[in-house]
Amino acid sequence: MEDPTVHQLRLLLTLAEELHFKRAANRMYLTQPALSQQIRSLEQRLGVQFFARTSRHVELTPAGHALLPLVRNVVTATEHLRNAASRSATGDTRLRLGVCENVAALEATRSVLDAIPALYPCMGPEIHVLDFVEQMTVLQSGAIDAAFAYLPVPDGLHGQPLATEPRVVCVASSDPLARNSSVTLADLTDYPVVSLAQQMDQGGRDFWAADPRPDGSRVRYTSHHVTRFESLLSMASFGGAIAFVPSAAARLYPRPDIRYLPVRDLPDCTLGVVWPAANRQKPQITALEDICKQLYSQGVLTGAMQNFTRLLEVESAYC
Numbered sequence: 001m002e003d004p005t006v007h008q009l010r011l012l013l014t015l016a017e018e019l020h021f022k023r024a025a026n027r028m029y030l031t032q033p034a035l036s037q038q039i040r041s042l043e044q045r046l047g048v049q050f051f052a053r054t055s056r057h058v059e060l061t062p063a064g065h066a067l068l069p070l071v072r073n074v075v076t077a078t079e080h081l082r083n084a085a086s087r088s089a090t091g092d093t094r095l096r097l098g099v100c101e102n103v104a105a106l107e108a109t110r111s112v113l114d115a116i117p118a119l120y121p122c123m124g125p126e127i128h129v130l131d132f133v134e135q136m137t138v139l140q141s142g143a144i145d146a147a148f149a150y151l152p153v154p155d156g157l158h159g160q161p162l163a164t165e166p167r168v169v170c171v172a173s174s175d176p177l178a179r180n181s182s183v184t185l186a187d188l189t190d191y192p193v194v195s196l197a198q199q200m201d202q203g204g205r206d207f208w209a210a211d212p213r214p215d216g217s218r219v220r221y222t223s224h225h226v227t228r229f230e231s232l233l234s235m236a237s238f239g240g241a242i243a244f245v246p247s248a249a250a251r252l253y254p255r256p257d258i259r260y261l262p263v264r265d266l267p268d269c270t271l272g273v274v275w276p277a278a279n280r281q282k283p284q285i286t287a288l289e290d291i292c293k294q295l296y297s298q299g300v301l302t303g304a305m306q307n308f309t310r311l312l313e314v315e316s317a318y319c
Helices: 006-018 021-027 032-046 062-090 107-119 132-141 202-207 229-237 283-297
Strands: 051-053 058-060 096-099 126-129 146-150 157-165 167-172 193-196 221-226 243-246 258-262 269-276
Touching: 006 021, 006 032, 006 062, 021 032, 058 062, 062 132, 096 132, 107 157, 107 269, 107 283, 132 146, 132 269, 157 283, 167 229, 193 202, 193 229, 193 243, 221 229, 229 243, 229 258, 269 283
Parallel strands: 096 126, 096 146, 193 221
Antiparallel strands: 051 058, 146 269, 157 269, 167 243, 167 258
């Protein structure tokens, strides 16, 4: 049995997403016959039929469904190897950090970002502004080293907590609920929750929907799935649906069409810096974890940079 090429495996993943040869070929800058030939070659090499084809329809076979996660793991590992080799060859020591728009202005985020070049000048950092889905995808593929994210995060990622804050509910200003000074989860029973993109980790989606509720009931979701924080707020502003967000959103995203209400029986949320657990011994990650722990222990992350000057006295063993 001849081993498949990584290129063939990428083509397989693309076709599995599109389930349409022409669209998949266009995405991969190939002709449709060339894509078909590569898929046939891959199936012959592995002795497995991944797709059932008709003149009008393409679908994954049961074997295709079963093997697809393994194919994805191989492609992801190859991309990670390529990125690591490229950085090693160029001597690139920069720390590549992912940041979603809703955490970019937080004091905890800015404190960490300011500390990195002050303590470890050779680490950059290099900032990537990403949406909810992109952030976890590129983190797991190795395209970035770490990311600022609210916990919980998918298995395989390690999270270093930075700051904890309440969660609030976001409702349309025109909704009768907006006249309240605070609410309980029971008050929100009849409201569907704005759905986060289904590609996100299920644990995170459940947490940000408070699903299930304390009485065990499941939550109803909107049919539209969002990948960006601004889209989340806009969906709630149209009325008829709600969204749970960190309390900092009330200060960072004031909008006349939205009201932020405290939820008296909703647990807090925690912002953290996360990275693949397998990379914890990398010098950049070791340095980042040390920065976060020092800032957290000194209380810097709950406010601005009041105690940041004390960190400047710490000598770097990295650069």
